[in-house]
Amino acid sequence: MTEPNSPTDDSTEARRLAWAGLLLGIGLGGFFDGILLHQILQWHHLLSGVQSGLVQDIRVQILADGVFHALMYVIAAGGLYLLWRARRGVAARGADRRLIAFALIGFGTWHVLDAFLSHWILGIHRIRMDVDNKLAWDLGWFAVFGVAVILAGWLTLRRGGGSGGMPRAVAPGTLGLAVLIAGPVAALPPPGVTTVMVLFRPGMSESAMMSAMAAVDGRMAWRDPSGQLWAIDVGPDGDAGPLYRHGALLVGNGLLPVACLNWSRI
Incomplete structure (x- = not known):
């Protein structure tokens, strides 16, 4: 030894x-x-x-x-x-x-x-x-x-x-x-990027997700084939925080690995 x-x-x-x-x-x-x-x-x-x-x-x-x-x-x-x-x-x-x-x-x-x-x-x-x-x-x-x-x-x-x-x-x-x-x-997004990645709870209906997006005056920029991961443009003065109250598991733009969690189907 x-x-x-x-x-x-x-x-x-x-x-x-x-x-x-x-x-x-x-x-x-x-x-x-x-x-x-x-x-x-x-x-x-x-x-x-x-x-x-x-x-x-x-x-x-x-x-x-x-x-x-x-x-x-x-x-x-x-x-x-x-x-x-x-x-x-x-x-x-x-x-x-x-x-x-x-x-x-x-x-x-x-x-x-x-x-x-x-x-x-x-x-x-x-x-x-x-x-x-x-x-x-x-x-x-x-x-x-x-x-x-x-x-x-x-x-x-x-x-x-x-x-x-x-x-x-x-x-x-x-x-x-x-x-x-x-x-x-x-990990912060580049300046001027207003799109956030949103991972919704499994089993949420599309209408519920649309309601969540409407709650922050957002616009859908993209979503993956599973329908659970969305990219939402909240605008330069938007606040994505309320998405958590409407069924979002994670909201991020680069700091949180929302895409990886979605691919793992957590």
Whole structure:
């Protein structure tokens, strides 16, 4: 059995801390893209480069963004779990620097992989879809947020040493807090989107669902073949909250996985 604080134990904690940093960095890289490029700047959606009438429907685009954010949730949750498992190793000399270094490497790695896979191999989107020279924007983003950040992480790792006066709980606490804040923010709908996804109770009649929609002065934008999941446009000043009083199980726009719950037939 491995004794606590033995070299093998220390090595295991160090590996967990490194993988925690990588996964948290990748998750934050995805959230950064989703918040900045999909929502604030609205330069692209995940599938903006796919030339298909169905895919170009804004509802499909937002759904794809939601699936992307769900994947980032899974990756970030894995990083938080490993960080918790490696909590004893955080007190080791240089552990905070190592965690930050691998988080930077993970952040940059996400942008490198995104550039090669999404931009140049699959072509499902580019950094900016509304410019003539798309490659220049791709290369600039690749260099600044990919290569440069990986290099910063590598240099931080090479420096080694202690924390430089920074409390050792700051690095893991800051990364964990960043993920917990970025996840919900990334799941918010883009500005101007007034359509909410509504999952009605099983067995509700169509007339009851229509009455629920009328109660919020909404307009049906779409519904799935089962008839239980609706997309309702409530308008820019609408309030979807009253739908809960009229038979809705869940109402969301990206923060709640209403579509997944419907597909699972809960």
